[in-house]
Every structure is written in structure tokens, then in C-alpha cells.
Amino acid sequence: MTPIVNIEKLRVTFGKGTDAAVKDVSFAINPGETVCVVGESGSGKSVTSLSLMRLVEFGGGTIVDGRMTLQRDDGPIDLAQADGDTMRDIRGDEIGMIFQEPMTSLNPVFTIERQLTDGLRVHRGMTGQAARERALELLRDVRIPEPERRLKQYPHELSGGMRQRVVIAIAMACEPRLLIADEPTTALDVTIQAEILALINRLKRETGMAVMFITHDMAVVAQIADRVVVMYRGDVVEEGPVADIFANPKADYTKALLAAVPRLGEMRGKAAPEPMRLVGDTSAPKPLTPQDHPEPLLEVKNLTTYFPVKGGPLRRHVANVHAVEDVTFTLNKGETLSLVGESGCGKSSCGRSILRLVEPTSGSVIVDRKDILAANHRDLRLLRRQMQMIFQDPFASLNPYMRLSAQVAEPLRNFGLASGSALQDRVAGLFDRVELPRDYMRRFPHELSGGQRQRIAIARALAVSPKLIIADEAVSALDVSVQAQVLNLMMELQADLGLSFLFISHDMAVVERISHHVAVMYLGRIVEIGPRAAIFENPQHSYTKSLMQAVPIADPAKRKLEGDLNFRPIPSPMHPLSYAPAQSLYDTVAAGHLVLRDIERTTDANP
Amino acid sequence: MAYLLNRLLSVLLTLFLISVITFAVTNILPGDVAMMIMGTQSNPEALAGLRESLGLNDPLIVQYGRWIGGLLTGDWGRSLVFKEAIGPLIAQKAVASGVIVVMSMAIALACAIPLGVWAAINRDRWQDSTASTSALIGVSLPDFFWGIMLILLFARYLGWFPSSGFVHPADDFLGAIRHAFLPSLALGLGLMAHLTRMTRSTMIGILGQEFIRVARAKGLAEREVVWSYGLRNAIGPVITVAGLQVGYLFGSIIVVESLFNYTGMGWLTYQALLNRDIPLIQSTVFVIAAVVMLTNLFVDLLYMLIDPRIRMA
Numbered sequence: 001m002t003p004i005v006n007i008e009k010l011r012v013t014f015g016k017g018t019d020a021a022v023k024d025v026s027f028a029i030n031p032g033e034t035v036c037v038v039g040e041s042g043s044g045k046s047v048t049s050l051s052l053m054r055l056v057e058f059g060g061g062t063i064v065d066g067r068m069t070l071q072r073d074d075g076p077i078d079l080a081q082a083d084g085d086t087m088r089d090i091r092g093d094e095i096g097m098i099f100q101e102p103m104t105s106l107n108p109v110f111t112i113e114r115q116l117t118d119g120l121r122v123h124r125g126m127t128g129q130a131a132r133e134r135a136l137e138l139l140r141d142v143r144i145p146e147p148e149r150r151l152k153q154y155p156h157e158l159s160g161g162m163r164q165r166v167v168i169a170i171a172m173a174c175e176p177r178l179l180i181a182d183e184p185t186t187a188l189d190v191t192i193q194a195e196i197l198a199l200i201n202r203l204k205r206e207t208g209m210a211v212m213f214i215t216h217d218m219a220v221v222a223q224i225a226d227r228v229v230v231m232y233r234g235d236v237v238e239e240g241p242v243a244d245i246f247a248n249p250k251a252d253y254t255k256a257l258l259a260a261v262p263r264l265g266e267m268r269g270k271a272a273p274e275p276m277r278l279v280g281d282t283s284a285p286k287p288l289t290p291q292d293h294p295e296p297l298l299e300v301k302n303l304t305t306y307f308p309v310k311g312g313p314l315r316r317h318v319a320n321v322h323a324v325e326d327v328t329f330t331l332n333k334g335e336t337l338s339l340v341g342e343s344g345c346g347k348s349s350c351g352r353s354i355l356r357l358v359e360p361t362s363g364s365v366i367v368d369r370k371d372i373l374a375a376n377h378r379d380l381r382l383l384r385r386q387m388q389m390i391f392q393d394p395f396a397s398l399n400p401y402m403r404l405s406a407q408v409a410e411p412l413r414n415f416g417l418a419s420g421s422a423l424q425d426r427v428a429g430l431f432d433r434v435e436l437p438r439d440y441m442r443r444f445p446h447e448l449s450g451g452q453r454q455r456i457a458i459a460r461a462l463a464v465s466p467k468l469i470i471a472d473e474a475v476s477a478l479d480v481s482v483q484a485q486v487l488n489l490m491m492e493l494q495a496d497l498g499l500s501f502l503f504i505s506h507d508m509a510v511v512e513r514i515s516h517h518v519a520v521m522y523l524g525r526i527v528e529i530g531p532r533a534a535i536f537e538n539p540q541h542s543y544t545k546s547l548m549q550a551v552p553i554a555d556p557a558k559r560k561l562e563g564d565l566n567f568r569p570i571p572s573p574m575h576p577l578s579y580a581p582a583q584s585l586y587d588t589v590a591a592g593h594l595v596l597r598d599i600e601r602t603t604d605a606n607p
Numbered sequence: 608m609a610y611l612l613n614r615l616l617s618v619l620l621t622l623f624l625i626s627v628i629t630f631a632v633t634n635i636l637p638g639d640v641a642m643m644i645m646g647t648q649s650n651p652e653a654l655a656g657l658r659e660s661l662g663l664n665d666p667l668i669v670q671y672g673r674w675i676g677g678l679l680t681g682d683w684g685r686s687l688v689f690k691e692a693i694g695p696l697i698a699q700k701a702v703a704s705g706v707i708v709v710m711s712m713a714i715a716l717a718c719a720i721p722l723g724v725w726a727a728i729n730r731d732r733w734q735d736s737t738a739s740t741s742a743l744i745g746v747s748l749p750d751f752f753w754g755i756m757l758i759l760l761f762a763r764y765l766g767w768f769p770s771s772g773f774v775h776p777a778d779d780f781l782g783a784i785r786h787a788f789l790p791s792l793a794l795g796l797g798l799m800a801h802l803t804r805m806t807r808s809t810m811i812g813i814l815g816q817e818f819i820r821v822a823r824a825k826g827l828a829e830r831e832v833v834w835s836y837g838l839r840n841a842i843g844p845v846i847t848v849a850g851l852q853v854g855y856l857f858g859s860i861i862v863v864e865s866l867f868n869y870t871g872m873g874w875l876t877y878q879a880l881l882n883r884d885i886p887l888i889q890s891t892v893f894v895i896a897a898v899v900m901l902t903n904l905f906v907d908l909l910y911m912l913i914d915p916r917i918r919m920a
Binding site: 055084118170173 | 609816817818820821822823824825826827828829836839840913914915916
């Protein structure tokens with residue numbers, strides 16, 4: 001079989017004197033095949049795909065060597081040598097492309113119809129009614145409800161998942177023989193990700209096009225790939241059928257990548273969280289010893305947080321966003337409780353409400369027998385010493401103009417806990433603690449990698465010896481291998497210092513790996529809470545079940561089909577001022593395992 | 608609709624505040640209308656009589672009410688210097704200034720947008736530095752310098768345009784344009800510089816967006832990607848700045864109109880200030896403020912047409 005595209009010895013550089021972003025990449029894509037190009041940030045996977053479209057030049061890249069042979073109807077052509085007009089003919093017609101960010105992939109000032117029919121006009125000369133009909137057909141193909149209405153709408157009127165469907169429809173408009181998908185589900189919630197993956201699979205089957213799918217996520221690879229190309233620092237390190245890659249990885253890097261991926265279900269039957277196995281570490285992971293008589297550290301009761309919505313000419317308070325609705329849970333000393341849910345479920349607002357970074361509307365938060373919500377300004381400051389927070393984006397949460405040592409020392413200075421050489425010693429000790437070399441103390445944040453920056457954020461949180469750390473998506477922005485290291489560090493600190501973590505995450509597999517207890521949030525409420533094993537092995541609430549079902553599993557034998565997935569869109573958490581929410585009432589399934597009773601229509605995920 | 612209502616309310620409120628401030632400031636200034644009319648050497652009794660008949664002894668709030676009532680009913684009072692009714696006087700001068708304000712803005716936008724886009728698509732190359740340097744020169748040199756240079760070049764040496772005077776467009780449209788051209792160009796050069804830089808930086812931001820990449824991936828020609836996908840998104844901030852610059856323009860026309868002996872609002876305001884013509888000062892300041900407010904309201908409405916996200920809000 002002649003491949004649709006054959007890439008040979010591709011080399012791409014950005015600017016003079018820099019290392020090549022893609023060094024020597026060769027692989028082929030056959031008709032009707034899905035090839036996953038997988039790798040971590042900086043592996044050159046996106047640059048390879050942009051080179052194929054010759055879009056890399058617009059970002060300052062240069063293809064310095066190699067061939068990219070595309071089979072066209074009138075014979076093969078080398079894309080690396082093709083002129084601008086030829087490339088414009090190919091783009092959008094023979095090769096379609098979809099990108100990572102559905103929120104920014106569509107032009108905000110043009111209607112969906114205009115954006116869907118652009119390609120048809122340019123490549124097929126279709127305009128007016130004919131183009132509109134084809135656009136409607138495309139919207140039906142990608143299963144967008146009410147397609148006629150969508151044509152007249154603008155991107156901001158559509159949800160993220162729907163926008164990504166529109167982007168896919170745009171790429172499919174001229175029935176390309178190759179679809180390039182560059183991390184198309186990374187920015188989406190897990191249920192929407194599952195739907196988009198199933199959609200791409202179905203379109204591929206129906207049209208016979210080939211798919212080049214770029215991702216960093218091995219679980220997604222297992223869901224969609226026929227063949228896998230593993231890239232590392234600009235080179236292909238391994239290539240093969242998906243089953244072989246997962247069963248018998250040859251390259252060390254592939255092995256490391258696979259080891260670092262937490263897999264949903266692999267913690268079955270284990271009593272306590274377990275560190276991840278890292279590259280070169282052959283010893284079996286040591287489980288953390290569970291505590292016999294856990295003592296409560298954080299008790300949250302009926303916590304409720306509303307955000308006011310202003311409207312009308314006088315900016316009056318017209319409605320409330322019910323971000324956190326009657327949430328109750330307890331976190332024990334030395335344990336990890338995870339809050340999981342999709343975007344907008346209130347998990348982050350809950351974490352912030354506990355620290356009073358946002359003011360809760362009602363409820364109580366007791367830390368070590370002191371009520372945070374009742375504390376005055378001075379007491380709150382002292383109470384915050386016991387509670388620290390780590391955020392998702394370590395670059396945004398560090399001050400770019402301050403040396404790292406000063407940033408780690410800041411909380412110590414703030415509370416007057418140390419000064420002079422004692423302070424320097426404490427800071428050096430903290431750098432040791434998070435396993436960063438001491439000569440990093442004089443550096444600035446931009447000189448560090450993402451994982452190192454997150455270690456600094458952890459060191460800063462540890463500086464005042466807190467009892468509780470709230471980690472809000474603390475590892476979500478990190479590459480999997482780095483994520484594994486940071487998670488292991490957090491577990492080690494927990495074992496050594498007796499820390500409690502409130503771990504806020506959307507990633508079910510990570511949560512399963514590290515938690516003692518899990519709370520699933522939906523529309524501001526906890527719909528199910530209990531010991532980790534109970535939630536993952538015996539989920540009761542329909543929302544917990546659908547969330548579990550949506551998680552891609554890093555095993556090619558466990559694929560999901562579009563028909564298996566039937567998620568309902570999440571209703572709005574915004575309510576008029578007169579709205580009186582019902583209390584959260586729970587049924588006890590087993591000791592400590594509670595499930596929200598179906599108290600009202602709006603909190604019901606799947607009746 | 609709520610947005611529109613909001614904006615209209617805020618415009619009305621601002622106009623009210625402006626009227627209060629203008630009225631208050633002109634009353635705080637030393638000397639009053641009666642003194643202006645009769646001269647400083649006049650008979651104190653006659654002065655007192657005039658004050659009484661002009662209503663200057665009434666409480667300020669009553670005087671303000673009378674003034675604002677006049678403004679609303681079309682009785683704007685009489686100018687002390689020109690001995691004419693203020694309403695028709697301002698109407699005539701406003702046409703003169705309107706011509707150069709519109710023309711200078713049109714010249715500025717017509718040059719700045721292509722130049723800014725050109726600089727943005729050739730970012731960090733010679734085209735960009737050429738555009739940026741000329742923009743910087745435009746900002747750095749004052750309007751009267753450009754005015755003098757333009758008079759020397761186009762009026763004195765080339766003789767293409769008249770160097771001074773005003774012709775009413777109703778009498779001779781082409782003549783009006785010819786007379787307004789040099790003052791408009793002098794003003795436009797200063798405006799253009801700001802707008803070029805604004806267009807460039809907004810356009811660079813827009814061209815880095817993912818939807819531009821998507822447009823290219825569809826196979827659209829670069830021309831369409833830049834001028835349709837890109838500019839449609841970049842134009843909003845540019846016209847917003849242009850709207851704000853109308854306020855700045857009314858400051859500049861005082862100098863430029865004097866230089867070209869072009870009798871418009873700038874010239875009128877200057878005469879009013881020079882002669883302490885209090886009723887005229889109040890009216891001109893209020894009219895200029897109102898024009899600036901309404902221009903910005905117009906820009907906001909235009910923004911609504913351009914950007915569907917604001918239409919919904």
C-alpha cells in the first residue's frame with residue numbers, strides 16, 4: 001500500500017544558532033489509518049504536523065532538510081518543496097487540521113456559517129444555498145443539535161465541546177484524505193473528550209480518511225491509535241502498532257512514559273495510596289501506611305458560596321451563581337481528600353472558600369478546632385499559616401522579578417518566623433526538601449522548567465510548616481513524567497511530615513492513585529463521597545458512573561464507542577435571587593460512603 | 608438593548624455634569640458679564656442696575672437653570688464680542704470645524720490602518736521599523752510644525768492648495784475641501800502616528816491567535832487571512848482610540864485653525880477666551896464636550912456592529 005504521506009528525514013529549525021526542533025523524523029501514514037504522534041512538550045510533535053501543512057513558516061520555523069511526499073490524484077508531490085499556491089490548494093482540501101483550543105480556534109466576529117463555508121468557496125467554488133446545505137450536512141455529521149440555528153450563531157454562543165465539533169466540521173468540509181488533529185481534546189472536560197474521540201473515530205470509519213493524531217496522553221493514544229510514533233526531543237524513538245507499543249515497549253523513553261501514566265483501576269484492592277514507578281527505579285513502590293485512628297483536621301459543614309451576577313442599567317444584583325452548594329466533608333490528619341469534577345462544578349471555588357480567598361455565603365470551616373469563617377482579620381492571618389495553597393500554573397503563581405530564594409523566604413518573613421542566617425538555612429533546607437539543587441536559590445522563575453517551578457511553589461507552601469495544603473489542579477499543567485515526580489514528592493512529604501492534602505483535580509486516574517478519600521462534585525454539590533476504594537470500585541451516583549465511564553484508559557483493548565457515551569450537558573448554576581436550593585441529603589451506602597439523594601431536578605445527572 | 612440604554616444614560620449624566628462644571632468654572636473666574644459689557648471704569652450704579660437686569664444677583668442655581676433652559680430651547684444668549692446670537696454663530700463655526708475634524712480623521716485612518724497592518728505582517732523587519740520610525744516622528748513633532756511645513760510645500764512652492772481661509776461647503780463644496788485640506792492634513796499626521804501604532808500592536812496580537820492558523824489551514828489566501836479574518840478583529844480597538852482622539856483634536860484645532868486663519872470652533876473658542884466672552888465660553892465648551900461624548904457613543908455603537916459579543920452583552 002502506498003502511504004498517503006511519507007515523511008523522510010525531516011529537519012526543522014527556528015532561527016539561527018538554535019537546536020533543531022525536529023531533528024531527523026521519518027514515518028508514514030497509510031490510507032484509512034490513525035497514527036498517533038505522542039510525546040511530551042518540546043518533543044517536536046506539533047512542529048512536525050505544522051510542517052506537513054507548511055504552517056510552521058508562519059511561526060518562524062524553517063524546513064531545512066527532508067522530504068514529505070503526499071499522494072495526490074495526479075501523482076506524488078514533495079510538500080517540502082511545494083510553492084505557496086499549491087500549498088493553499090492542499091490545505092483544507094486534501095489535508096484538514098484541527099487544533100487544541102476550541103475557545104480560540106473560531107473567529108469571534110464571523111458566523112458559524114461563514115467559517116464553515118470558507119473552505120467550500122475556496123476549494124469547490126460553492127456559495128449561497130449549495131454551500132449552506134453542505135454546511136448543514138457537516139453540522140449533522142458532527143452531531144450538533146439544532147444545526148439550522150447554529151449557522152446564524154457566533155462562536156461565543158456555543159459551548160467548548162460544540163465549538164470543537166464545529167472546528168472538526170470545518171476540517172472535514174472538503175473531505176480531506178488526511179486529518180491532522182493537534183491535541184484536539186486536551187482543553188476539554190473528560191466527558192466531552194470521550195465524545196470527540198469517538199466522533200473522530202466514526203468519521204474516519206465513514207470516510208476512509210487517514211488521521212494523524214498528536215497528543216501527550218497515552219490513555220488517549222490507547223483509545224484512538226492504529227499505529228503509534230513516539231517522539232522525544234525532536235526524534236522518533238519508537239514506532240509500531242498500538243497493541244505492541246503498550247504490550248512490549250522497546251525504547252526506554254516509551255517505557256518511562258507508560259510507567260508514568262496512572263491507569264484508572266490499577267489501584268484495585270490496595271489499602272493506601274502508592275507512589276508512581278519512575279524510570280530506572282526497579283524497586284516496587286512502597287505503599288504509604290494507612291493510619292489506624294485518623295484524627296480530623298479540616299471539617300467543612302454546609303459550606304455555601306454564591307457569586308452575585310449584576311445586570312440592568314444600574315448594575316443591580318439580579319441573580320446568583322451557586323458555585324458551592326451545601327458542601328460537607330471531613331479531611332483527616334495525614335490524609336488526602338480529592339475533590340473531582342468537571343469544569344464549573346465548584347471544586348476550585350470550594351478550595352478558595354475554605355481559605356477565604358473568596359468569601360463563603362454560609363456554613364462553617366473548622367481547622368484544628370478553630371472556625372475560619374468566624375475569624376476576624378488578624379486571626380485569619382494566623383490561621384492561614386496552617387493552610388497553604390498550590391495553584392495550577394506555576395509560572396503565573398511565581399513573581400518573575402524575584403529570586404527563588406526570596407520567594408520561598410517570603411512566607412517566613414511575612415509571619416516573622418526567621419531572619420538572617422537562620423532564614424537562609426531554612427530556605428536552603430526547603431530546597432533540599434523538594435529536591436532542587438541549592439544553587440537554584442539565586443535563579444529566577446524563567447530559568448526553571450515547569451516541574452521545577454511547581455517544586456518551588458511546594459517549597460513556598462511548606463515554608464510555614466502548614467498542616468493542610470490545598471492543591472488546585474497542581475499537576476495538571478505538567479508533562480506526565482514530571483507529574484509523576486511531583487506527585488511522588490507530595491506523597492513523600494505527606495508520609496514524612498504528616499501533611500493533609502485537599503487535592504482538587506479533574507483527573508480521575510491521578511485521584512485514584514493518591515487519595516484516601518474522594519468527593520465527586522457536580523453543580524456545586526458533592527454527589528458522592530467516600531473512601532477511595534468505595535468510590536472507584538462501587539460507584540453509586542449516576543454522575544460518578546458517567547464520569548468514570550468517560551475516562552480514557554491506557555489500554556488499547558478497552559475502547560469506547562460513540563454509542564456507549566450518552567452524557568447530558570451540565571445545566572447552568574445561575575439562579576434568580578428568589579431561588580431556594582434544597583438541602584443536600586445523603587444515603588449511606590457503607591461506612592463513610594455517602595450518595596446524594598435525588599432531591600431536585602437540577603442536581604440530577606442521569607435519572 | 609440594555610447595553611445601549613446603559614450607554615445613553617451615562618452620556619446624559621456626563622453631559623449634565625459637564626454643564627454644571629462649565630457653569631461653575633465660568634462663575635468662579637474673576638469679573639462678570641456686566642463688567643465685561645460696561646468696562647472696568649464704568650459707573651457702579653449703572654453696573655449694579657445691569658447686574659440686576661441680567662439676573663446676575665439671582666442665586667447660582669437659578670442662573671444655572673436659566674442657562675440650561677436656554678440651551679435646551681435654542682436661546683443660547685448673545686456673544687459679547689461678536690454682538691450676535693450665539694446659536695447661529697456656533698452653528699456656522701461648527702460646520703467649518705466639522706469639515707476638518709472629519710477630514711483629518713479620514714486621512715489618519717486611511718493611512719494608519721494600511722501602514723499598521725503592513726508593519727504587523729512584516730514584524731521586526733525593515734518595513735516595521737520604517738513604519739514605527741515615521742509614526743514616532745509624527746507623534747514627536749507638534750501640529751503647528753506640520754502646519755508650517757505644509758503651507759511652505761503645498762501652498763507656497765507647489766501652489767496646489769490655499770494656505771488660509773474658510774469656504775462654506777454649501778456655497779462651494781470643492782472649494783471647502785481645498786481650503787480644509789491643509790489644516791486637516793496637519794492634524795491628521797499627528798493622529799495617524801497613534802493610530803498606526805495601535806493598529807500594529809492589535810494586529811500582531813490578532814495574527815498570533817489560533818483562529819488565524821485555522822483560517823490558513825482552510826487554504827484561504829493570505830490576503831483574506833490578514834484583511835478579513837485579522838483586520839475585522841483588530842479594527843475595534845483602533846476606532847475606540849480614534850474616538851478618544853476626537854477630544855484631543857479639539858485641543859489641536861485651536862492652534863491649527865489660528866495658523867491657517869480658518870474660522871472654526873477652535874478659532875471661536877480662542878476669541879471667546881481672549882475676550883472673556885463668558886456666555887460664548889460656556890456655550891463653546893459645552894458644545895465641544897457634547898460632540899466628544901456623542902462621537903464616543905457613536906464609536907461604541909459601531910463596535911456593537913463589528914463585534915457580536917458586545918451585541919449580546
